[in-house]
Amino acid sequence: MTSEAIAAPPQDREEQRHPFVSLLIHAALIAAAILMLYPLLWMLSASLRPESEIFGSTSLWPSSISFDSFIDGWYALSLPFGRFFTNSFVIAILSVIGNVLSCSLAAFAFARLEFWGKRFWFALMLGTLMLPYHVVLIPQYVLFLKLDWVNTFLPLVVPKFLAHDAFFIFLMVQFFRGIPRELDEAAMMDGCSPWRIYWKIMLPLSLPVLTTAAIFSFIWTWDDFFGPLIYLNDIRNYTVQLGLRSFVDSTGDSDWGGLFAMSLLSLVPVFVFFLAFQRLLIEGIATTGMKR
Amino acid sequence: MAETIPGTLMSAAEPRAPGAAKRAIMGSAPGYMFLLPWLIGFLGLTIGPALASLYLSFTDFDLLTSPEWIGAQNYVRMLTADPKFATSMQVTFLYVIFSVPLKLVFALLVAMALNKGINGLTVYRAVFYLPSLLGGSVAIAVLWRQLFARDGLVNAFLANFGIEGPSWISTPTYSLWTLVILSVWQFGSPMIIFLAGLRQIPQDVYEAASLDGASKWRIFYRVTLPLLTPVIFFNAVIQTIDAFKAFTPAFIISGGTGGPINSTLFYSLYLYQEAFAYFRMGYASALAWVLLAIIGLFTAFSFLTSRYWVHYDE
Known part of the structure; x- marks a missing residue:
């Protein structure tokens, strides 16, 4: 050689x-x-x-x-930014749980179970990936308004528990299909129910994809501006992104120091995920072509 | 077994059929149990609302009184009597036409530079990817607002050369370009997809080409680029659809107005204003369906023309 x-x-x-x-x-x-x-x-x-x-x-x-800018910025609005950070964390963490649970359930059905109409539903699921959110925006708003959910976190969180971000289903189906079928077939022979196979075999073997989905749902929810803008109008419910927007509106261009300090803080969680999971994020993008 | 042998044992096979069908449906139960959350969401949050918004697009609806059927009037008004619609279309198309190709060219150039086992690949890749990850946030839009303000960083830099720059974000001729730059700044994620695509090209193809005496430029033009067309196609479609939907940066930089003089009135921003500032929900629904039609037409067109320029294996 x-x-x-x-x-x-x-x-x-x-x-x-x-x-x-x-x-x-x-x-x-x-x-x-x-x-x-x-x-x-x-x-x-x-x-x-x-x-x-x-x-x-x-x-x-x-x-x-x-550090004056940080102190000024933190108390620049009628409520301290700590409130907005807490709200953002609550929404983001609930969204992560919702997305990981509901999308992995659907992905398991599509990747492993046989049922009537599977190809039909799968095609529709893929179709929703292309659908711009504008098309469902107004009726969803009317629905949440009728349910009296506007100005609560529910319109931002409940859809995540209903696997509304079909992208993650797609991501997980791809991963589940790569797990050897022999494993769950053997378990099935031993009389394992689909639930046990999902919980005891699939999920533990899928930690990489579950982590990727969790990180991206956190970042996307954290960064989301449009949803909170529409559904949250009481300052006590504001997310960090809405807080920043109010900051821009109220001080205009007069308090750049405080505005920059708070903007910077709002990027910290995303940056931490970037430092900790850089490889996983990049692989996720490379294999599925996520947009960011 | 019996049903697989045609003509034989039919009578034996036949009574099985209802049982088999029943079993298939019973067998479907676990599948539907797992699918249930998605199915509820799909019917209640996607298909239901999509159909409802199609209906609303033919109505006059202000959220307080019930929708009133007005036929195609919303669509007629859009095309004949709404200069803001035309402006927002123009702004959005300009944004798409300039930001997407520029972003993809940068992404491809950097990916090519990083491809050949360059030292420090992981550091470069991380640095170039970071803006993509942060770029969608309000914080970055705030930063952009300052960068291109009259006394912002860009003008402070230009002042070193004795140039006195304008307030880029409040001058209609420049404001859209600051948003194009913001989009190009986020070339990291298509770059990563290009890198993955370049890795897929087998090394022996290059070796064969250079043995044949092909120049570097020729190898790029005749080998790399054609083999990369599926990835280029993918990136172009995804980035274009995304650019059509852009909202946050224009909202923050213009303070929600789409100004100055509607020069950053992105389509999504206009739709938001119609729906949530003026409560013309019927009209906004019609705008949403026009956007869907544009994105649908664009996607269909891309796929139809792709057979002429995208090279798939076999």
Whole structure:
């Protein structure tokens, strides 16, 4: 065997390119990376410097560090931002539970069980993936209004328990199909009920996909602006995103420091997930083509 | 067994049929048990509302009084007597036409640069992906509002070169472009899909091409690009549909108005205003169905033309 074959496959080696070309590519990539991250880093530095220093400066280093913006921002509205963070967490966590449970149930049915009309329902489920939310928006609103759910978390949470985000069903069906059938067939022979197979075999073997679905449902719910905008109009129920919007509306462009500080805080949970589960997120996107 | 042998043992097989059918239905029970939450949601939150909104689109409905049937008047008004509808269409199409191709070109360029086992791949990939993950939030829209304000970061930077920039977000000629830039800034997720696609191209195809003396450009144009067309197609369809639905950044940057002078009046924003600011629920439903028709036509058109430019294996 030649050393060529033992070494990493050609596409995993950098040496394929001329050193100069390689240097050029790195330089271009680093420049692009700096350009892309600059606004984010600048927002971080702007929220840490005194208000008077925010404007007219492109520098990332504050002359002095001050946490005043965070304190100002936290209490800028009639309720402290802590309230909005709590609301967002409650909605996001309930949504995660709802999505993981209801979508995995449906996915198990589609991937493993035989029932009358399965192909028909599956096709319809895929069809809903393409449906823009605008088409169901108004009747859903009327429905939730009639149920007296407007201004509660229910319109934002209950649909998640009814597997309304069909995307996650699709994601899980793909994963379930990759689990060897012998496992559940053997369990079936031993007289295991579908429930036990789902709970004791499928779910434990599907932790990667369940985690991916959980993280994405958290991030999407956390970032959701449209749903809360429509359904929550009492400030006590506001999510972080609505709080930020009120902040923009009430202070206009006069309190950038506080606004930046709160905006930054609102990104922290998403950023933490990014740091902790980066590989899982990227794999999720690469295999299913999620939009973000 | 019996029913698989035609003509023989038919009488024996026949009485089994009802039993088999019954068993099949009984056998369906667990399937439907598992499907139940989705089924309730599908009927109650998707199909039911979709049909209801189709009906509402032919009515005048203000949420307080019951809907009043007015035939196709909503659609007629849209096409003949609503300049804001025309404006929002124009804004949305401009946004789609510029943001999607630019985003995809960036995504492909960076993916190509990262593909050949570059050192530090994971760091680069993470950095380029981060904006995609954060980009949908209000916080980033707030940041964008400041970046392109009169005394924002962009103008502070331009001032170094003695250029005095305008307030980009409040100048109608530029405001839409700040949103296009925001969209292109989030090229990370199509980039990751391109990277995965590039990995699928077998190495020996490249080796064969370079043995034949093909130039780098020729290899890209004749080998990489054709083999990547399924991924390009996928990304283009997904990103286009997504761009048609854009809402949050335009809402935050324009303070919910779609201004200045309707220059950022995205279709979704217009629909929101009609429904939840003016409570013209019937008209807003009609707008929703027009959007569905546009997205449907676009998707159908993409799939129909795909056979001429998308290369699938076999």
